Amino acid sequence: MQLTKEHFEPISVDLRQAEEIKRPSLSFWADVWRRLKMNKVAMASLIFILLLVACAIFIPIFSSHDYYTTNLAGKNKPPSAEHWFGTDDLGRDVFVRVWYGARISLEVGFAAALIDLIIGMIWGGIAGFYGGKVDEIMMRIADILYAIPYLLVVILLMVVMEQGVVTIIIALTITGWIGMARIVRGQILQLKAQEFVLAARSLGADNNRLIFKHLIPNALGPIIVTLSLTVPTAIFTESFLSFIGLGVSAPVASWGTMSAEGLAAMKYYPWRLMFPALFISVTMLAFNLFGDGLRDAVDPRLRK
Amino acid sequence: MIRYLGKRIFFMFLSLFLIVTATFFIMKAVPGGPFTSEKNVPDEIRAALEAKYKLNLPLHEQYLDYLKGIITWDLGPSFTEKSSTVNDMIKRGFPVSAHLGAQALLLAVFGGITLGVIAALKHNKWQDYTAMVIAVLGLSVPGFILASFYQYFFAIKWGWFPIAKWEGFEYTILPSLALSAMPMAFIARLTRSNMLEVLSQDYIKTAKAKGLNTFTITVKHAIRNALLPVITYLGPLVANILTGAFVIERIFGVPGLGREFVLSITNRDYTVIMGTTVFYSIILVAAVLLVDIAYTLVDPRIKLSDTGRE
Numbered sequence: 001m002q003l004t005k006e007h008f009e010p011i012s013v014d015l016r017q018a019e020e021i022k023r024p025s026l027s028f029w030a031d032v033w034r035r036l037k038m039n040k041v042a043m044a045s046l047i048f049i050l051l052l053v054a055c056a057i058f059i060p061i062f063s064s065h066d067y068y069t070t071n072l073a074g075k076n077k078p079p080s081a082e083h084w085f086g087t088d089d090l091g092r093d094v095f096v097r098v099w100y101g102a103r104i105s106l107e108v109g110f111a112a113a114l115i116d117l118i119i120g121m122i123w124g125g126i127a128g129f130y131g132g133k134v135d136e137i138m139m140r141i142a143d144i145l146y147a148i149p150y151l152l153v154v155i156l157l158m159v160v161m162e163q164g165v166v167t168i169i170i171a172l173t174i175t176g177w178i179g180m181a182r183i184v185r186g187q188i189l190q191l192k193a194q195e196f197v198l199a200a201r202s203l204g205a206d207n208n209r210l211i212f213k214h215l216i217p218n219a220l221g222p223i224i225v226t227l228s229l230t231v232p233t234a235i236f237t238e239s240f241l242s243f244i245g246l247g248v249s250a251p252v253a254s255w256g257t258m259s260a261e262g263l264a265a266m267k268y269y270p271w272r273l274m275f276p277a278l279f280i281s282v283t284m285l286a287f288n289l290f291g292d293g294l295r296d297a298v299d300p301r302l303r304k
Numbered sequence: 305m306i307r308y309l310g311k312r313i314f315f316m317f318l319s320l321f322l323i324v325t326a327t328f329f330i331m332k333a334v335p336g337g338p339f340t341s342e343k344n345v346p347d348e349i350r351a352a353l354e355a356k357y358k359l360n361l362p363l364h365e366q367y368l369d370y371l372k373g374i375i376t377w378d379l380g381p382s383f384t385e386k387s388s389t390v391n392d393m394i395k396r397g398f399p400v401s402a403h404l405g406a407q408a409l410l411l412a413v414f415g416g417i418t419l420g421v422i423a424a425l426k427h428n429k430w431q432d433y434t435a436m437v438i439a440v441l442g443l444s445v446p447g448f449i450l451a452s453f454y455q456y457f458f459a460i461k462w463g464w465f466p467i468a469k470w471e472g473f474e475y476t477i478l479p480s481l482a483l484s485a486m487p488m489a490f491i492a493r494l495t496r497s498n499m500l501e502v503l504s505q506d507y508i509k510t511a512k513a514k515g516l517n518t519f520t521i522t523v524k525h526a527i528r529n530a531l532l533p534v535i536t537y538l539g540p541l542v543a544n545i546l547t548g549a550f551v552i553e554r555i556f557g558v559p560g561l562g563r564e565f566v567l568s569i570t571n572r573d574y575t576v577i578m579g580t581t582v583f584y585s586i587i588l589v590a591a592v593l594l595v596d597i598a599y600t601l602v603d604p605r606i607k608l609s610d611t612g613r614e
Binding site: 140143144145147148149150151152155156157159160232236239240243244245246259262263266267270273277280281282284285288289292 | 315316318319322323326327330331333334440441443444445446448449452453455456460543547550551554555566569570572577581584585588589592
């Protein structure tokens with residue numbers, strides 16, 4: 001067959017069509033969420049954490065038992081239909097006490113993480129943004145405070161202040177924000193040197209706009225990851241303090257105090273140690289696994 | 305180098321000074337003195353007691369006195385154990401704690417590196433998954449829970465090890481295991497990710513192309529480079545083990561300084577709390593500095609300088 005000119009037909013090429021965006025554009029956080037959803041372990045941890053929060057809120061409200069009523073006739077009972085996790089040495093229901101403990105652990109964990117975030121972001125943000133002498137002085141102060149062993153500071157403060165949840169949160173955050181400040185400062189220093197900041201500045205953006213509109217949103221990834229790993233540390237420290245007798249005071253139940261009481265009776269009534277211990281461990285595990293998954297989702301290059 | 309060291313040491317002393325000062329004033333801010341609990345003490349006796357412990361002096365003199373005491377390494381008497389001083393307690397308790405800590409440290413370092421190297425070499429195989437499950441469990445289960453469970457199963461239930469006390473090697477096994485779990489898990493994860501990074505480097509490919517066997521490559525080229533970041537973790541590791549020992553020693557009845565510290569907290573024995581806090585701080589701050597110096601000696605690529613801050 002002979003090919004002639006009539007066999008060919010020009011296709012109209014519209015350049016504008018090639019530029020058209022066919023798929024919805026994903027924002028950074030939508031992308032993170034997409035990657036996170038693929039990580040089964042992280043999602044399972046997230047669901048567990050959400051369940052834990054819901055149970056900690058609702059179970060103490062709807063349960064027929066409370067955490068402080070003692071019943072000396074029914075003490076140290078093994079788990080049964082009436083008391084799912086058994087009773088302690090004063091006949092209190094361990095199931096409800098565990099959920100009250102969950103409230104305390106979660107309150108302490110989230111509050112400490114949030115306060116660390118706020119102080120750390122302001123301190124690190126200012127140091128990183130202004131640089132020079134300001135940075136030098138602020139980070140020196142942070143370095144000196146950072147050199148003081150964390151747990152010792154916390155213990156020292158707990159010894160002298162009135163025991164309670166608020167005290168624990170104050171003690172945990174008094175030097176706890178430094179890690180966050182360092183992360184924020186590092187991020188801001190790195191971002192500050194990039195072209196988009198120069199562009200924003202030449203368009204007339206002032207410092208506030210630069211910090212809050214450009215620098216902090218871009219640094220948010222590592223900040224959120226650090227935040228998610230601060231929560232289990234705070235939960236651990238709270239239970240540690242309660243375990244050595246410096247946490248919340250009776251009759252309030254915390255996982256740490258319950259473990260300490262359970263340890264004393266471990267030989268005969270092992271369930272009294274088992275349940276709070278299980279809850280601390282699984283909660284820490286869930287937060288750690290979720291934090292790991294979040295880190296991979298925020299920065300896939302870090303995945304090993 | 306010298307300039308950098310001088311600066312670091314200066315800041316180390318500044319930190320320590322801050323700790324001592326803060327400890328002193330926090331302890332003095334506590335309402336009531338150490339003798340307020342003994343209710344029926346006549347005024348004369350209390351005055352005499354206060355004079356003996358120099359509590360009748362004005363605050364700034366007490367403070368200067370305390371500073372002088374720390375410089376001459378005299379941490380004062382204990383309020384609850386009348387016969388012994390804080391120095392005695394440290395002399396008695398610290399060797400035990402140091403023994404336990406050293407054992408846990410060795411276990412954590414060698415166990416962690418072994419787990420991490422195995423996981424990296426068998427990347428994405430079952431060995432890797434097993435090692436990482438162990439590591440994430442070790443990071444998540446608090447030391448005092450682990451210690452309680454070891455004690456319940458290995459000592460009470462199955463009777464393989466003594467339950468408590470400190471009278472020989474078999475008494476040291478369970479506490480060391482419990483104390484080393486968290487740092488071991490951390491080191492395992494750190495080693496694994498460093499190993500994976502090193503194994504993907506070109507010089508490993510070169511070594512393979514030269515025809516070196518896997519063992520030589522792993523030991524001579526990979527592990528040596530992967531371990532460098534692990535060294536930086538040794539400072540915090542010492543801190544982790546020393547503070548972790550507070551509860552482990554209590555659970556296993558080990559007569560170390562950590563238990564003494566927790567006891568002094570329960571008894572509100574302020575001089576002991578102050579003394580041990582200062583003592584621990586000195587050790588920890590010095591450990592971090594030593595590790596930083598050791599790091600530069602091991603890795604010649606790193607130069608100590610003032611500008612080396614990120």
